[in-house]
Amino acid sequence: xxxxxxxxxxxxxxxxxxxxxxxxxxxxxxLQLSVEAVRAAVADAGLSMAEVxxxxxFTMDTSSEIAVARExxxxxxxxxxxxxxxxxxxxxxxxxxxxxxxTGVADVVVAYRGFNERSESRxxxxxxxxxxxxxxxxxxxxxxxxxxxGTPAATVAMQARRYMHEYGATSADFGAVAxxxxxxxxTNPAAFFHGKPITIEDHQxxxxxxxxxxxxxxxxxxxxxxxxxxxxxxxARDLPQKPAYVAAAAQGSGRDQFVMxxxxxxDIGIPEMGVVGRxxxxxxxxxxxxxxxxxxxxxxxxxxxxxxxxxGFCGRGEAPGFVADGAIEVGGRxxxxxxxxxxxxxxxHGMNGIxxxxxQIRGTSVNPVAAAADSHVLVTAGTGVPTSGLILSA
Amino acid sequence: xxxxxxxNRDSQFFxxxxxxxxxxxxxxxxxxxxxxxxxxxxxxCEAYDxxxxxxxxxxxVFSYVVHRHPPVPGKELPIxxxxxxxxxxxxxxxxxxxxxxxxxxxxxxxxxxxxxxxxDDDLTLPVWRKA
Numbered sequence: 343x344x345x346x347x348x349x350x351x352x353x354x355x356x357x358x359x360x361x362x363x364x365x366x367x368x369x370x371x372x373l374q375l376s377v378e379a380v381r382a383a384v385a386d387a388g389l390s391m392a393e394v395x396x397x398x399x400f401t402m403d404t405s406s407e408i409a410v411a412r413e414x415x416x417x418x419x420x421x422x423x424x425x426x427x428x429x430x431x432x433x434x435x436x437x438x439x440x441x442x443x444x445t446g447v448a449d450v451v452v453a454y455r456g457f458n459e460r461s462e463s464r465x466x467x468x469x470x471x472x473x474x475x476x477x478x479x480x481x482x483x484x485x486x487x488x489x490x491x492g493t494p495a496a497t498v499a500m501q502a503r504r505y506m507h508e509y510g511a512t513s514a515d516f517g518a519v520a521x522x523x524x525x526x527x528x529t530n531p532a533a534f535f536h537g538k539p540i541t542i543e544d545h546q547x548x549x550x551x552x553x554x555x556x557x558x559x560x561x562x563x564x565x566x567x568x569x570x571x572x573x574x575x576x577x578a579r580d581l582p583q584k585p586a587y588v589a590a591a592a593q594g595s596g597r598d599q600f601v602m603x604x605x606x607x608x609d610i611g612i613p614e615m616g617v618v619g620r621x622x623x624x625x626x627x628x629x630x631x632x633x634x635x636x637x638x639x640x641x642x643x644x645x646x647x648x649x650x651x652x653x654g655f656c657g658r659g660e661a662p663g664f665v666a667d668g669a670i671e672v673g674g675r676x677x678x679x680x681x682x683x684x685x686x687x688x689x690x691h692g693m694n695g696i697x698x699x700x701x702q703i704r705g706t707s708v709n710p711v712a713a714a715a716d717s718h719v720l721v722t723a724g725t726g727v728p729t730s731g732l733i734l735s736a
Numbered sequence: 737x738x739x740x741x742x743x744n745r746d747s748q749f750f751x752x753x754x755x756x757x758x759x760x761x762x763x764x765x766x767x768x769x770x771x772x773x774x775x776x777x778x779x780x781c782e783a784y785d786x787x788x789x790x791x792x793x794x795x796x797v798f799s800y801v802v803h804r805h806p807p808v809p810g811k812e813l814p815i816x817x818x819x820x821x822x823x824x825x826x827x828x829x830x831x832x833x834x835x836x837x838x839x840x841x842x843x844x845x846x847x848x849x850x851x852x853x854x855x856d857d858d859l860t861l862p863v864w865r866k867a
Binding site: 466467468470473474475476480481482483484485486487488489490491492493496499500501503504507549550551552553598603605606610 | 738739740741742743744746747772773779798799800801802803804805806807808809811815817819826827828829830831844861863
């Protein structure tokens with residue numbers, strides 16, 4: 343396939359995916375997790391490790407490209423890069439890899455993310471380290487953390503409360519996302535919450551974490567790693583797996599952008615995802631109507647609703663109606679997060695969602711959306727931060 | 737232990753202000769644009785020439801959170817944290833103290849007035865009370 347823009351569209355593909363198990367206590371180092379995931383992904387791609395000449399990951403990842411390369415016995419790396427801003431990096435690692443292989447800077451680039459995010463440094467906790475970074479991110483956090491606002495849940499709750507006020511959304515509207523995710527996770531053996539669906543009553547009865555967010559509005563903390571192998575479209579055609587072509591890959595940051603605290607815009611919200619969406623539609627020549635499903639980053643449920651609006655699936659303030667009545671569950675109008683999302687499967691900083699997009703294109707998801715294997719899957723990265731997105735195509 | 741703010745040349749004036757009971761807002765000396773959080777380059781006219789004005793200390797709740805879990809250093813939970821629209825036209829995050837954290841204790845559009853919490857000799861945090 344080849345898109346209309348003459349740029350990146352259709353010139354690279356994800357040809358291998360690999361992950362560790364997703365758990366609450368991996369029992370091994372973060373570096374080992376990433377190495378295991380990269381090995382699994384390269385094997386899945388039908389490539390040899392010696393062919394890997396590029397690595398890309400998150401700035402937040404504790405395992406450097408060179409450390410991973412050492413463990414893998416790679417002799418030469420021709421491309422390595424990191425993307426900042428937490429989970430906003432997820433799809434951008436694939437963008438980095440796609441740009442590298444499309445231009446011939448590298449031939450086989452692996453994007454990876456691995457951490458013990460439950461058994462070691464827990465992202466759900468109040469992070470004093472984030473407030474004391476010696477850089478502008480640390481300076482930015484001076485306007486929130488000292489006042490007690492410093493957990494991801496609380497920073498999102500501030501946005502959620504305003505969204506409810508502006509548009510009449512309710513906690514149960516947010517709960518629709520949790521119910522969909524957990525329904526999908528229930529049939530996914532790789533999901534931490536395999537076999538454990540929830541009802542909207544369970545969601546409403548779960549304890550308050552940061553009003554208006556209940557516990558079941560919040561993603562898990564997880565241990566695990568995910569890796570993705572990217573090669574050029576030409577190379578992909580010679581490999582054993584059905585390629586998931588990168589029809590579009592975009593990053594986005596908005597006006598007056600902060601990390602989780604973009605509170606100083608007239609309308610708060612997540613316009614950075616609108617930047618990503620417009621670029622995805624431009625690169626691919628596709629529209630929301632062309633998407634049979636999507637993987638929308640779900641560290642917290644309210645941002646899934648706001649993403650539907652920013653990406654153009656519905657108008658501003660219309661997401662509560664859009665997600666009602668099972669519309670975002672398998673069999674509905676726009677199934678979301680068919681692996682169970684980060685609430686249901688695991689929180690691997692969005693990288694496991696990209697892998698699910700690949701499985702849907704291959705037709706190997708445990709919750710298949712039939713149309714996806716012949717068309718497209720939209721995948722997004724972290725919300726509330728400078729972010730990224732992908733359209734994968736069959 | 738209260739989390740201490742990172743401070744640099746662009747933000748020192750704000751924290752100097754709270755020490756003397758002033759809520760200072762950056763003002764561009766060239767074009768008069770007000771700004772919070774502060775920064776070195778005016779977003780309206782590109783000037784690097786900036787001063788400040790002392791805010792009236794009154795504002796309106798734009799949004800708020802009742803933080804219950806997990807623990808926050810130096811705080812006894814729950815706490816209420818608000819986005820406050822100052823009457824001068826800028827917005828800032830602040831803890832709302834003395835109002836309670838039950839349903840109905842605080843609402844969007846509530847009026848707030850600034851107060852000061854002297855943490856130690858080197859740090860005073862602005863806090864907000866219902867007006």
